[in-house]
Amino acid sequence: MPNFRILCLTALAALPLCAWEATRHFDFTGSHTLKPYPAAVAGSLSKNQDGYLLHKNPELEKACVYFNLAIPPEAKAMKYAFTYKNTDGAVPQLTVSFNVKDGGNGSNGMKKITFPNSPDWRTHEVLISIPNGTATIQCTHAAIAHAYELALKTVDITFLSDTFAITAAPPGFSPAVPPSQWQNVALLPGFHICVTAEPAAEQTDLKLTFDQQNLYVGFLAQISSRQALVAKVEDKGPDAAVFRDDCLELFLSAPERNLAWHFAANSNGSRFDGEIRQRVPGDPWKTQGDWNGDWTVTNFLEDNLWQAVFTIPWKTLDFAGIPQNPLGFNAGRENKASAENSQWNAYDGNFHAVDKYAVLDLANGTIERTRRADRASFIVNRLNPQFEAVLTQEPGNFRTGTWGTALLREFPEKIRQLYSAEEELAWQDTLLAARGDAGMLGPPLPWANRNLIGGWEKMRQLHEQFGTKFPYYLSNSAVTRMAIEAGAKYHYGKTAIDPACEGYREFVVNRLEELKTKPYYPQYLEHVGLVFGIDEPTNSVRNVYSRMRNPALATALDDADAEIKATTGFGRFGLYDGFAEPTPNIEFERIAFWRWWSANFARYCREVQAKVREVFPGVDFKSTNRNTVSGVCPMDVALLSPYSDWISCDPYPTSTAASYDLGRALYHPGFSAKMLGDLAAQAKLCVTPQNFIYRGGRPRPEEMREWASQCLKVGAKMLYWYVEGPNTLMNMWDGNLEALSINKQLKTLPR
The missing domain is CATH 2.60.120.260 (Galactose-binding domain-like)
Known part of the structure; x- marks a missing residue:
C-alpha cells in the first residue's frame, strides 16, 4: 500500500x-x-x-x-x-x-x-x-x-441554535403532502448518534407543527438509495416488528404524569406504539407494547430521501386539546445499513432516556434541544494514598477474561467487507496473541472451535504458546429452547425459562453426560478451563411466574403456588406475582417465593457442579452471575456458595447513577463485590466489570481501573469484563485496550 x-x-x-x-x-x-x-x-x-x-x-x-x-x-x-x-x-x-x-x-x-x-x-x-x-x-x-x-x-x-420557534399549522397546511413541501413550518435540523452524541453520518431533519386536534411531525431522512432501505415487515396490525427494519421513531413525554409514549414506523407503513414507563421512580424507562394509540403515518419515498409524517391526535394521549404544560420530545432513526441509531437530541444515551428529552413548550411556541453536558466523574478522590498500595507480596493468581470476543465476524457487514481473508486472519491472531500474553481465557465454547479461523488447531496453538484455556457456557438461547421443547415446566413463551426448575436442571445435567459420548469430547477435555452455569438467572423469573403475564401456564402456576405454601410459605403464602396489583400479603408472598426459588436454584448448582466434576475433572464451575447491574437481585447466594467454585456479580456504575444517583454509583463495584464475597464465602469471587456504553454512560479508561481496583481490594480473584456487541467495539475501543492492560497487569500482580 x-x-x-x-x-x-x-x-x-x-x-x-x-x-x-x-x-x-x-x-x-x-x-x-x-x-x-x-x-x-x-x-x-x-x-x-x-x-x-x-x-x-x-x-x-x-x-x-x-x-x-x-x-x-x-x-x-x-x-x-x-x-x-x-x-x-x-x-x-x-x-x-x-x-x-x-x-x-x-x-x-x-x-x-x-x-x-x-x-x-x-x-x-x-x-x-x-x-x-x-x-x-x-x-x-x-x-x-x-x-x-x-x-x-x-x-x-x-x-444553528438549540432553541427553535414552533408555530401552529399555517392556513392550507396538509399532512398529506411531503414535509419538504410544508411552507412556514419550523425546521428542526440534525440527528446525532446515540452512543456518542456526534452528528450522524446519514442525516435526518424534522419539521414540526400542530393544531387543536393533532401534533404533526415530519421526518426528512437522507438515504443512499431506496434499495438500501431494509423494509421486510409489511404487517399493518398493531405493534408490528418494525425494529427489524429501518425505522423512524417519535418519543413524547408528559412529565407531570411520569409517562411517555413511543411511536415507530418503517417505510412500508407498518407501525409500533407503546407507553414508556418506570416500574417505580428511579427504575429504567421501558416501552410497554400493550398500549395502542390512534395515530397515522404516511410515507413518501424518493431515490435519496425518505419522508414520513406522524400525525398524533392529542386525544390519544388523553389531552383535551393543545397541551398547556411542556412536553418531553425526541425523535429517532434506526439505520440498518450503517448499523447507526441516531436521534434529534444530542446526548450520549438511548432513546429511552426520558429525563433528557427536549422541552417542547407549545403554549410559548418553543422547543429546546437537549445537548450533552459533561457528566460527573466516577473517580473517587481519596485522602489516604495507601488505598492503591499492594497489600501483600504473595502471588495473586488472578484469572481474567471477557464476554466480547472482538473477532471481525462480530462487526457489521459493511466493515467486514473492508478486510480480505488474510487481513481477517491477521486481526484474529494479533488479538488472541495479545489476550494470551495477558493470561486471559479464550473465546467461549461451544462456539470457539467454529468461530475461530483454524478451529481446534488454532486453540491448541494458543494453549501451547500462552497456556490459553477456554470457558464452556452451559446456558444459551438454544439450550433454553431445547429444554422447553423437552418438557421443562416453568417457562415464558419459547425464549425464557426458569433455570431453577427441575426440567431445566435435568436437561443441563443430561447434556453434560451426553458430552462424554461426542467425538469432540477429548478436545473439550484438553481445552476447557472453566465451566459457566448461567448469567443473571433471576431475569426472567418474574415473567415466568406471573399469572398476569403468563396465563398460558395457569396449571403449572397452580402447582407452584401449592408447593410454595407447603414448603416456605407457612401454609398461607404462595405464588408471588410481581406484575399484579399489590395485596396485603404481597411482601410475605415475595419472601416465601424467593426462599423457595433460591432453594431450587441451589439444587441446580449442587447437581450441575457434581456433573461438571465428573465430566471435567479438575475444572472449576462458576455457577452464576448475580444481577447487580444497578441494584441487587433477590437470589440467596449463601445457599449457592457450597456448590460453586466461583460466583460472580456484574455492577455497572453508569446504570446505578441513572437509577439512583452518583453517590451510590461511586462505590457500587466495591460494595457489590464485598457483599457477594461475604455472603457466598465458600466460593471464589468473580466480578464482571463494565466495559460498554450503558444507560447513557460511557466508561473512561481511568474509571475502569478504579472499578477493577475496588473489586480486587475486597477479594475478587477474577475479572471477566462485559462487552456488549459491535457498538462498543467500534465506539469504545479505548475501553477494550484498558481492560487488556489491566488484565496483563493482573497476570503478575501480588494480592
Whole structure:
C-alpha cells in the first residue's frame, strides 16, 4: 500500500468578529481568498472563474493554510456545505479546529470529516457540533491521495441554535403532502448518534407543527438509495416488528404524569406504539407494547430521501386539546445499513432516556434541544494514598477474561467487507496473541472451535504458546429452547425459562453426560478451563411466574403456588406475582417465593457442579452471575456458595447513577463485590466489570481501573469484563485496550 501523504489546504478569510448571523457564504470564485502554507507550495494553488484549484504532485509532503471564522455565542452546531470536485480516487477532507478565546489552534478540540469522492462538481453538506466555549474555528481543506487535484468553489456555513420557534399549522397546511413541501413550518435540523452524541453520518431533519386536534411531525431522512432501505415487515396490525427494519421513531413525554409514549414506523407503513414507563421512580424507562394509540403515518419515498409524517391526535394521549404544560420530545432513526441509531437530541444515551428529552413548550411556541453536558466523574478522590498500595507480596493468581470476543465476524457487514481473508486472519491472531500474553481465557465454547479461523488447531496453538484455556457456557438461547421443547415446566413463551426448575436442571445435567459420548469430547477435555452455569438467572423469573403475564401456564402456576405454601410459605403464602396489583400479603408472598426459588436454584448448582466434576475433572464451575447491574437481585447466594467454585456479580456504575444517583454509583463495584464475597464465602469471587456504553454512560479508561481496583481490594480473584456487541467495539475501543492492560497487569500482580 503506498504511503499516502496529505496536502492540506486551508482557506484564509479575514473576517472580523461580528454579531450573530445565521449564514456565512464563502465564494472562492470572487473575493474570498485561499492562502497556502508553507509558502513553498504556493505554486500548486491557482485560481480561475470556477474558484481555486489545488494540484498536488508526489514530491510535495504537505501544506497547511488556515481560515479563522468567528462563532456567534448562540451557535451550538453548524451545517457546512462544500462545493467541490476532485481527481477520481482522492478523498476530500475537512479538519475543523475549535478555539477558545485567546487560545491556540485546536484549544477546544478538533474534528476531521471526509467528503465523498466526486470527479464532477458536487455540493455536500455535513452537520458539525460546536463545543461549548468556542470563540473561533479554523477550517482546513485537504485531500488524501499520493497525487490529486482538488477544486474548491464555495463554502456555506449555517449556524444553528438549540432553541427553535414552533408555530401552529399555517392556513392550507396538509399532512398529506411531503414535509419538504410544508411552507412556514419550523425546521428542526440534525440527528446525532446515540452512543456518542456526534452528528450522524446519514442525516435526518424534522419539521414540526400542530393544531387543536393533532401534533404533526415530519421526518426528512437522507438515504443512499431506496434499495438500501431494509423494509421486510409489511404487517399493518398493531405493534408490528418494525425494529427489524429501518425505522423512524417519535418519543413524547408528559412529565407531570411520569409517562411517555413511543411511536415507530418503517417505510412500508407498518407501525409500533407503546407507553414508556418506570416500574417505580428511579427504575429504567421501558416501552410497554400493550398500549395502542390512534395515530397515522404516511410515507413518501424518493431515490435519496425518505419522508414520513406522524400525525398524533392529542386525544390519544388523553389531552383535551393543545397541551398547556411542556412536553418531553425526541425523535429517532434506526439505520440498518450503517448499523447507526441516531436521534434529534444530542446526548450520549438511548432513546429511552426520558429525563433528557427536549422541552417542547407549545403554549410559548418553543422547543429546546437537549445537548450533552459533561457528566460527573466516577473517580473517587481519596485522602489516604495507601488505598492503591499492594497489600501483600504473595502471588495473586488472578484469572481474567471477557464476554466480547472482538473477532471481525462480530462487526457489521459493511466493515467486514473492508478486510480480505488474510487481513481477517491477521486481526484474529494479533488479538488472541495479545489476550494470551495477558493470561486471559479464550473465546467461549461451544462456539470457539467454529468461530475461530483454524478451529481446534488454532486453540491448541494458543494453549501451547500462552497456556490459553477456554470457558464452556452451559446456558444459551438454544439450550433454553431445547429444554422447553423437552418438557421443562416453568417457562415464558419459547425464549425464557426458569433455570431453577427441575426440567431445566435435568436437561443441563443430561447434556453434560451426553458430552462424554461426542467425538469432540477429548478436545473439550484438553481445552476447557472453566465451566459457566448461567448469567443473571433471576431475569426472567418474574415473567415466568406471573399469572398476569403468563396465563398460558395457569396449571403449572397452580402447582407452584401449592408447593410454595407447603414448603416456605407457612401454609398461607404462595405464588408471588410481581406484575399484579399489590395485596396485603404481597411482601410475605415475595419472601416465601424467593426462599423457595433460591432453594431450587441451589439444587441446580449442587447437581450441575457434581456433573461438571465428573465430566471435567479438575475444572472449576462458576455457577452464576448475580444481577447487580444497578441494584441487587433477590437470589440467596449463601445457599449457592457450597456448590460453586466461583460466583460472580456484574455492577455497572453508569446504570446505578441513572437509577439512583452518583453517590451510590461511586462505590457500587466495591460494595457489590464485598457483599457477594461475604455472603457466598465458600466460593471464589468473580466480578464482571463494565466495559460498554450503558444507560447513557460511557466508561473512561481511568474509571475502569478504579472499578477493577475496588473489586480486587475486597477479594475478587477474577475479572471477566462485559462487552456488549459491535457498538462498543467500534465506539469504545479505548475501553477494550484498558481492560487488556489491566488484565496483563493482573497476570503478575501480588494480592
